[in-house]
Amino acid sequence: MADKQPTQIASLGEFGLIDRLTSHLKPRNASTLTAAGDDAAVIDCGGGRVMVVSTDMMMEGIDFDLTYFPLKHLGYKVVTRGVSDILAMNARPRQILLSLGVSAKISVETLEELYNGAETACKELGVDIVGGDTTASVTGLTINITAVGEAARDEVVYRKGASEHDLICITGNLGAAYMGLHLLEREKRVLSDVADPEPQFAGNEYLLESYLKPRARQDIIEALAEEGIRPTAMIDLSDGLASDLRQLCKASACGARIYLERIPIAQQTTALAEQMNIDPVVAALNGGEDHQLLFTVPLAMQEKVMRMGLVDVIGHITPAQSGVCLVTPDGEQIALRAPAFDRE
Amino acid sequence: MADKQPTQIASLGEFGLIDRLTSHLKPRNASTLTAAGDDAAVIDCGGGRVMVVSTDMMMEGIDFDLTYFPLKHLGYKVVTRGVSDILAMNARPRQILLSLGVSAKISVETLEELYNGAETACKELGVDIVGGDTTASVTGLTINITAVGEAARDEVVYRKGASEHDLICITGNLGAAYMGLHLLEREKRVLSDVADPEPQFAGNEYLLESYLKPRARQDIIEALAEEGIRPTAMIDLSDGLASDLRQLCKASACGARIYLERIPIAQQTTALAEQMNIDPVVAALNGGEDHQLLFTVPLAMQEKVMRMGLVDVIGHITPAQSGVCLVTPDGEQIALRAPAFDRE
Numbered sequence: 210m211a212d213k214q215p216t217q218i219a220s221l222g223e224f225g226l227i228d229r230l231t232s233h234l235k236p237r238n239a240s241t242l243t244a245a246g247d248d249a250a251v252i253d254c255g256g257g258r259v260m261v262v263s264t265d266m267m268m269e270g271i272d273f274d275l276t277y278f279p280l281k282h283l284g285y286k287v288v289t290r291g292v293s294d295i296l297a298m299n300a301r302p303r304q305i306l307l308s309l310g311v312s313a314k315i316s317v318e319t320l321e322e323l324y325n326g327a328e329t330a331c332k333e334l335g336v337d338i339v340g341g342d343t344t345a346s347v348t349g350l351t352i353n354i355t356a357v358g359e360a361a362r363d364e365v366v367y368r369k370g371a372s373e374h375d376l377i378c379i380t381g382n383l384g385a386a387y388m389g390l391h392l393l394e395r396e397k398r399v400l401s402d403v404a405d406p407e408p409q410f411a412g413n414e415y416l417l418e419s420y421l422k423p424r425a426r427q428d429i430i431e432a433l434a435e436e437g438i439r440p441t442a443m444i445d446l447s448d449g450l451a452s453d454l455r456q457l458c459k460a461s462a463c464g465a466r467i468y469l470e471r472i473p474i475a476q477q478t479t480a481l482a483e484q485m486n487i488d489p490v491v492a493a494l495n496g497g498e499d500h501q502l503l504f505t506v507p508l509a510m511q512e513k514v515m516r517m518g519l520v521d522v523i524g525h526i527t528p529a530q531s532g533v534c535l536v537t538p539d540g541e542q543i544a545l546r547a548p549a550f551d552r553e
Numbered sequence: 554m555a556d557k558q559p560t561q562i563a564s565l566g567e568f569g570l571i572d573r574l575t576s577h578l579k580p581r582n583a584s585t586l587t588a589a590g591d592d593a594a595v596i597d598c599g600g601g602r603v604m605v606v607s608t609d610m611m612m613e614g615i616d617f618d619l620t621y622f623p624l625k626h627l628g629y630k631v632v633t634r635g636v637s638d639i640l641a642m643n644a645r646p647r648q649i650l651l652s653l654g655v656s657a658k659i660s661v662e663t664l665e666e667l668y669n670g671a672e673t674a675c676k677e678l679g680v681d682i683v684g685g686d687t688t689a690s691v692t693g694l695t696i697n698i699t700a701v702g703e704a705a706r707d708e709v710v711y712r713k714g715a716s717e718h719d720l721i722c723i724t725g726n727l728g729a730a731y732m733g734l735h736l737l738e739r740e741k742r743v744l745s746d747v748a749d750p751e752p753q754f755a756g757n758e759y760l761l762e763s764y765l766k767p768r769a770r771q772d773i774i775e776a777l778a779e780e781g782i783r784p785t786a787m788i789d790l791s792d793g794l795a796s797d798l799r800q801l802c803k804a805s806a807c808g809a810r811i812y813l814e815r816i817p818i819a820q821q822t823t824a825l826a827e828q829m830n831i832d833p834v835v836a837a838l839n840g841g842e843d844h845q846l847l848f849t850v851p852l853a854m855q856e857k858v859m860r861m862g863l864v865d866v867i868g869h870i871t872p873a874q875s876g877v878c879l880v881t882p883d884g885e886q887i888a889l890r891a892p893a894f895d896r897e
Binding site: 215216217218219220221223226227229230231234236237238240241243244245247249250252254255256258260262263264265266267268269270271272303304306307308309310311313315316317318319320321324328331332335336337338339340341342343344345346347348349351353355357359 | 559560561562563564565567570571573574575578580581582584585587588589590591593594596598599600602604606607608609610611612613614615616647648650651652653654655657659660661662663664665668672675676679680681682683684685686687688689690691692693695697699701703
C-alpha cells in the first residue's frame, strides 16, 4: 500500500463505504436472516418469529447543534430515529438501548432531560429502555441508539421486494424538517451577537417540530396490518426522498418514476423555502430527516391503500434500465441523483 | 432549577449516573425480561429461548489512542468488548452491529483494517456482522458495538444470583492489559520527539497483546456447559476486579472476601509493574479491560470447577453487612473501593 494514495471516504459516499466494508461478509449462523444492507438486521427466533435490530449514531456538531436543540427534543428524536428503522421492516418496536459519550461540560440534569425526552417517545410507542453505556468524551455529545423490534417472519418487509408496476407510496409531506433546520440555522446566525436574542419563529412552528421532534410512524404499520396490506418493499425516509428511493430501487434491482406534482409539500415549507430562496422541491427531494416511510404495493392494492387516508401515491416502479427519475408537470424526465456523503 | 447548581457527572460516578437515569424505568412489554443494570438486556423470544443484547461505545482519546493502537487490533478488541457482555450472561454470541463516527482524516483503507480486525474476531467466535451505521465526526473516531446473543431462558446468569458461601471464580490472570497500556504510554512519551522511534517492547509481548488484542472467553462458557455448571452470578471484568466484584455484590445484595495471594498475576505483569513503580496488586484490582469473567458457584461445585482447569477460586461470598474486602496474607482485611468515574 506504500505507493497507493489512501482513498477518501467522500469519494465513495456513505453507501459506497458501507458496501465496501460489508458486502463480502457471509453469515455463519442459521439465525442470521440478513446481513448488512437494510434498515435493520433480521434474526430468526424460531417458531416463525424474528427479531429486528438496528443501530444509529448521532454526533454533536454533525447531526445536531445544542445551541438550539433542546435536550428533551433530542432524546425524543433519537428514539424516533431508531424506531423508524424497525417500523421500516414492518416490525413492532419493543426495546431500545442508549450509549452516551459525554464531555465534562454536560451535567447530570442535562442527561436527565435527554432521558426524559427519550422516555416520552418510548411511552407513546410502547417501547422499553433496557440498557445502555456511558463513556467520557473529549469533545461533544455522542448518542448511539440500538433499537429492537419483533415480527412474524413472513410479515417482514425488506428494501428488495419491489417489482415493476408497483405503486410508490409515502406517508406524509416532505421537506418540513429540512426547512425547520434552515430556519434554526438562520436565527442562530442572525442573533449570534445579540445580547437577548429573540428568534422569529411565529408561523413556522410546524417546521420546527418536524425537525426537532419528529414522530415515528407506528400508526402506519398498525393501519397497514389492519387493512391487510403487506408492502412489497419499504424504507425509512431519513436521507431524503431521492437518496432513499434510489436505495430501495438498487436493492430491488428496479427503476422508478415519481411525479413532481404528487409530492406532498406543506404550505409552511413552500412559504419559508421561497422566502429563503430555496426550491421547495429540492427541500422535499434531498432534505432528509423526515422519518416518513416510503413503501411500494402491487398496483391492485391502490384502492385499499387510498382508503387508509394516510398515504400519497407519488409514482410507480419501472424496469431497472429506466433509472430513477422525476417527471415534471410538462412531462420532462429528470434523473434523480443522491448527494454523495453529504455530511462530509 | 434556576437556583440550583448543576450536578457534575463525576460526583455520581458512572454507575451512579446510570442508576439515576434508568432505575425508575418500568418495562411495558412482556418480552422485556430485564431493564438496565446487567451486562446485557434479556428479551424473551418465546419457546423457552431468550435473546440478549448489549451496547458499548469507545471513543478516540478516551478509550484508545491511534498513535499506538493498530486499527486491526482495535477492530478485534471492539468485538471482544461487545461479545464479553454476552458471554457474561452465559449466552452464546451470534451477531454484532457496528456504528462508526469517522472524521475526514480517516481513509477507507483505515476503516477496512478496522473491519478486518473485527471480522477476524467474529470468525474465531462464530459471530456475524449484520449491520451498522456510519456518520461523520468533527473530531476523532467513535465506535459503538451492539452485540446480540441467544440462550435458553433458564440458562441465563445474571449479576444478582450470588448467595452466601458461594465461591468467587475468575478465568485468568489480571492486570496484564493495564500494564500493556502503561508500557505503550511510556514509550509514546519517551519517543515523542525522536525521528525514528523504536519502542522497547521485547519481553512484554504478552502485556501488549492483553491490552491490544484481548480474547473473549467463549471457551469458558462452553466448558461450563460441558461440565454442567451454571454459575449463580456472573460479570465481565471490564472495569477492574474491585469495581466489577462490587457491582456483582451490589446486584446480589451480598458481601465478598477475596484473598490477595490467590489473585493470579502473570510474571510479566509483576516484573513491569515493579520496574515502573506500580503495585502489581493495584494493577490487578483496578486495571480493567482484562475481559476475563468473574463468576460465583455454590460451594458444592468446587471440585467440578477446579476440574475445568481454567479457573481460579479467589474467595467467597459473605453477608452484605461484611462489605467487599481483600484479605492480605497476614490476615488484614482491606475494604475494596472502586474509583469513581475513573475515565473523567
